[in-house]
Amino acid sequence: MNVQEKSVKAPVEVPYPMQSRQDLIVAAELEEELGTLRHDYGSVVPALMPFGEGKCWIAIGYEEVRQVMSDERFVVWKHRGNNYPRLRFNEGNRPPFRMAFDKMDGPEQIARRRVLAKHLSARRVMGMREETRNKIENFLDGFIAHGQGADMMKKFVEHVPLAVISDLLGVPADETDIFLEAALDHMNGRITSEEQANAHINKVNAYFDHLVARRHEEPGDDLISALLNDVGGTWDDEELGGVGFVLLTAGHDSTASIIGGILFWLAHDPERFAYLKHNREVLPRAIEEFLRVVPAGTGTRVRIATEDVEIGGVVVKKDDGIHPVVHPANFDETVFENPDELNFAREGETHLRFGFGSHACPGNQLARMEIREVLDAVLNRFATFEAVNPSENWRGEMLMRGPKELKVNWTLEGDEN
Template sequence: MTEVVDLAELAATAGLEQELDRLAKSQGIIRTRQLNQQETWTVLGAALTRELLSDPRLSNDVHTHAPHGALVPGMAVMLLEQDDPGHARNRRLVSAAFASRAVRQLEPRIVEITRQLLDGLGERGTADFIEEFTYPMPLEVICELLGVPAEDRDPFRKWAMDISAAPSVEAMQAAAVELFSYCIGLIGAKRERPTEDLLSELIVARFDDGSALSDAELSSFAAVLLIAGHDTVTNLLANALHDLLAHPEQLAALRRDPALVGAAVEEALRFRGSAMTTVNRVAREDIEAGGVTIRKGELVRFLLNAANRDTEVRADPHSFDIGRATAQHVAFGMGPHFCLGQRLARQEATIALTEILQRFSTLELAVPADEVRWLPSDAIRGLVELPLRYAR
């Protein structure tokens, strides 16, 4: 009988990546248990990940082929859970909106949000950087990007928290339903009074045939942008800070040469990416891969953190080195569903690290390293909290 790994239980440990490396050396694909207790094939190795992420025999349209594997059953989620040609058609429209002036001019606002949050830390000397900074920072950026009114941001924050830290699938789905409903109302308001934001851009965007995205598709996009764009950046920032502090020689190198911040972000993505796994895909037919047979209708996902620590790709995958020669990673996936928000995530991380290191001459963990707690999640790699001691 094939062993079934409880990924959330494993992720609650600091040694997750080393254990995945051990598993990957004997098995290219393993069976894992998800939050809702359903089992799925999970791909570990880099070569197999790159091969299968672009394999048309794996469908993202779980709503049609395996409804039990959907993020939110009963709701078609645009782009993440679509196949071509519909996916390609919608992606072109959304890609154009991501290149709009509303997105290009967001950088000064990201800097402003970052500085305001760091100002809020004051002179206390210690703080949980997740609660005080890495959680609110990307959430405010997403709200700016979508044009969420200031008076609506408190419930928006609550839905984000309920979705990212839900104790059960049912609680997550309930919060998602409320979020989808709110987004429908927001879209209606922007149809009447458009503003300079991504959602307004998408409302007026048109396909070649003159048609537009439906309210349901727009709402799906807005909700997924919040869920995917907020949680992943929150934990990317926290993981990057944690790993820089755990490797003081790397932090010192970055302080000496701030131009290395881009390389530091890329190494943080490779070393301990926050988007640990992809969304579920479903096999359209039987597939022989990694020494196993994936049967038609079975769920498949990709453990990106395992692929990025593959010894066949780099000889020292468990070392954190911001000066490492540029090497491809799959922290944002690859193939047709390569993350559309990757540029924004990199931008947020680069600004955040730059501002933090300029602001604080001293930055260190406020608890012993072995007391740092990791999230018991089967999808997100992150910390429960990040208590830091800091000084100007």
Template sequence: MSTAPQTTKTTSYPVPYPMQSRQDIIVAAQLEHELKTLREEYGPVVPAIMPFGEGRAWIAIGYDEVQQVMSDERFSVAKHRGNNYPRMRHSEGHKPPFRLAFDKMDGPEQVARRRVLARHLSVKRVMALKPHTRQVVEDFLDNFQQQGPGADLMTDFVEQVPIAVISRLLGIPDEEKNLFRDAALDLMNGRVTTEAEANKHITTVNDYFDSLVARRRVQPGDDLISALITDVDSGTWDDEELGGVGFVLLTAGHDATASTIGGILYWLAHDPERYAFLRENRELIPRAIEEFLRIVPAGTGTRVRIATEDVEIGGVLVKKDDGIHPVVHPANFDPRIYSDPYALDLKRDEAPHLRFGYGPHACPGSQLARMEIRELLNGVFDRFPRLWAVDNADDWRDQMLLRGPKSLRVAWDQNETGENQ
């Protein structure tokens, strides 16, 4: 927790702020401006109306306050199960057939599962995936480059790498990806438009992981699912929860990572000087990644928590059964924490960002995401001395908790023989 001085104001609040679920580039810019103004004028925690659900709600938009919501056990992610609680996602009044997974648990049951997962989703396992990741990057870059300048970096490269890497981690054979890939991509990229279609895709992915777990119980491999099954504490997990782990990691390991990488490359493709600087100063890549993770927009993110008792936070009283949404992006721009917070400083060395969350529900795959981003950036830098966007269309995903460019068409330098370089 930061020791920065508190600047909470006592001014009366305006009408509760109406949060929007849309995350297209126009709405997002408006959202960022309004949340900045709210924090400056009213403080780091303000009343809000969530897009869906019922009940009183708040948004935490200060760094310390977001950390507290994410780490304080009095704010529950599990209490709202089955209730029409204030939330960002629209469920059409039905309960989608998502499997119960560790990310929807609190307290001892969450801690027990998280401990086992952390033991196997380790830095050692991540680094063992590095050679495979680099080969995947090279293979997809070959295919991308063959299309010539004007190719779409997002759909033809960025979206392809993470799903290949997370599939290897989970032990999904290459020949089986087509059994669920289209359904998973449609879900992850917000391409479903009806309840029936969403349920169909969720069931397809669930059925695949049910099959995979059953096979790994009989014939374990060197993958993460097998490691969880054969762990001495494997009795902690039942088959449904193991399938839920697969679903959560597949979703987060693809969609969140692809959105982040897309946002980073979008920035660099529109900023040739920074592209050249980072390409020539590769030792700065780890620090630069952290700064990009802090500053590149990724959507509102995280899950609304429910207060299990009255809690004072950010100078206000959040009452029992109130919802509170920790909004990560504005917290990463808190001037109490960061100097010149809206500037991209690739040498910044200040407080850790909150992009991967904080506390017991922090993203368990953060090191995997960092490794993928490093390998992808190095692959692009090795291949293209210069790379730039060939159009300025602000075509970003909307109506998603995550956001990023839908497409990014680029051109690049050629060598003296006229071949694409």
């Protein structure tokens, strides 16, 4: 594969001002800037974060992002409760957030992830496939009933991950409204004050405290009950509530953003839609390529160096923060040939959409299953599937954190004539 040689660049002296408010920024502009930084200055660049104090760096090269995510000298737990540099006002590292597996390192984190992985195994995920398929078909029925030009994000996409993750956690469908707005405000960066942040977090915490207490008395066939009864687990009730918070916020919003982004692409690219419809064997590889290209956000969790670490031609000093930013790493031209091209035949290194190392997303198999089932359903149901207002700059619009809306027209399979 012909990829560009990586060269050592002169260190950047002026920190790069990172953006926040992920729901508002146009990620295409940010990613272009980050790509320019990598090209001109290297893969690790000093950064000025909108919140927090202290020296910080951003890793934007593929190998450097992998190193930050897998090197035990970069930790996530050390900054809990401190004012370390970060993208969001409150990004999950300060109270009233509960201590959960995603905020741990070392043996403590590994032990909990091992138990969690057992209950999020490929076997369990495949056991959810039929019920997920039925839900998707029902949601599609509802979407089609709204008629041509309906918004697929509001009427279909956003319902699927919420229903799946709620089933997994044992959240009754009629209770999701209790906490959903608070969880989405947190994930989408719509928090503007400490009071608002704490109120939202406490609302979600209170719900999962109540759910865990119920599962003590009334265990079910859900993840919270399974973790409560797992003899290998070391979870206390607060941590179980934290598990619920993490999986809900990450499992719903991020997955919806990715699914929406993929459908947005296909609605603007009828040739790709037709190709996948008639070449279904390509779907597994196509999904991985979509995961590389379609953004799920520009945010990331800061890691703290526990000692001086040389990375990407610079030295990150002890107690410095460093943010591994996945999306530009997935477009690193030294790793991916023609990275801006969507190539279903691409081979070689895999994307970093679900992270890497001990903090990789534990629900990645669940997300992949949902994406596959949604695509199969849409490809089966529709003979044609096109955006209402296709535009020349749709690829730029794609690089937002999931489309805000996706209005489409379609022809149902069998109704072409």
